[in-house]
Ligand SMILES: Nc1ncnc2c1ncn2[C@@H]1O[C@H](COP(=O)(O)OP(=O)(O)OP(=O)(O)O)[C@@H](O)[C@H]1O
């Protein structure tokens with residue numbers, strides 16, 4: 266789907282092999298294998314508690330894994346003695362709760378790490394940040410503090426902040442789930458545009474329409490395992506596994522019942 | 536009423552020079568003590584909040600010890616106790632050191648609480664951008680937790696200033712010492728202690744105004 270996606274035999278940007286992770290007795294990742302190619306948008310769906318956030322956090326080394334291995338551009342990042350902070354600069358992550366620094370203006374949220382970690386000059390960092398902020402449609406909000414922005418705007422600043430470090434891959438963890446419904450679209454548009462520029466992305470989401478339109482590949486996770494994967498429309502329209510079918514049926518039911526609840530009656534409910 | 540009628544302004548007027556000298560001594564010990572107490576509090580508060588092994592326990596014991604013994608006992612310990620061990624400190628050193636030690640314990644707890652109140656998800660946002668632990672502390676936990684701690688640290692600073700009056704008991708010539716001397720020579724007790732109260736109120740109100748100013752300038756939004 267993505268023109269910039271590299272040939273499959275090229276080195277994957279992220280590769281994971283048999284990754285396992287437990288919290289006490291609770292097995293959260295139960296042998297995950299995955300690979301994300303350059304320029305690919307990989308969408309991850311699955312029920313609550315299936316381990317999606319934990320998977321992203323493990324890839325970003327925010328959570329240590331119990332066993333298995335993870336590579337970034339061919340370099341094993343779960344090996345002993347790697348420089349964790351340096352690895353994380355190359356992996357962007359955007360959280361459900363935005364997590365902007367409340368004491369800093371939007372533009373300073375974007376430039377902080379570039380200036381402090383990369384030692385970029387303020388002038389250069391500001392110029393680059395303004396570029397990124399205008400890319401997410403927020404150039405005129407650069408001087409605002411996070412609490413002066415809507416949720417959708419905060420999330421777009423958070424995306425700009427992640428892009429500022431020029432990551433090789435960006436992980437998105439349900440970035441629209443904390444937003445009012447009318448603000449979801451503006452963030453999804455930014456994600457779509459980013460995917461079209463050839464950014465390598467792993468997107469955990471409940472937005473099935475987004476998964477279908479923007480995803481190059483889709484994983485369905487349940488109980489810490491990858492149950493099914495494939496082209497998004499294939500998996501969504503013709504799931505092979507019973508668990509995938511059940512999950513999709515439940516999310517569809519949910520969507521329908523919500524539609525029935527909505528005040529604008531569009532008539533036909535599929 | 537006859538007290539007010541006989542209020543002798545000239546006593547205060549004549550003592551202005553001496554009181555001003557006392558004020559300067561109060562501020563000298565107070566400012567040195569407060570600045571160092573902030574430093575002690577920042578460092579030990581960070582060690583406590585990050586649970587750095589051993590140092591955390593040492594800092595906790597220090598805080599316990601200081602908060603649970605009277606400050607006067609601490610001052611006397613430094614001034615009369617240490618010479619027994621062969622350590623002789625001059626009166627000014629004991630003055631700033633004792634209030635640094637006392638204030639530092641309270642500042643440690645203020646900063647620890649502030650740093651611990653920084654949501655974990657904000658620290659993680661810092662780590663995710665590639666910050667080391669030190670960078671995360673300097674650019675995320677310190678500015679946010681420091682703002683959270685600010686009002687309580689200024690209240691501690693005010694306590695430090697007020698407690699400098701105890702230094703009269705080791706003969707440090709600060710405000711209370713000076714006023715007490717003058718009143719015992721002139722017997723104008725009421726006038727002297729009125730003047731003294733005005734001095735302390737001026738200092739404390741200035742610090743309180745500073746709190747409000749800083750709070751307005753640096754305040755974080757209610758929810759973040
Ligand atoms: N820090 C932690 N300590 C203990 N248990 C945890 C921790 N983080 C996650 N878990 C547990 O791991 C399991 C998977 O959580 P995770 O957040 O990865 O799921 P998820 O698929 O992202 O769910 P959701 O769709 O609700 O976000 C859950 O049972 C959760 O309670």
Ligand SMILES: [Mg+2]
Nearest residue numbers: 317318319439
């Ligand atoms: Mg999650």
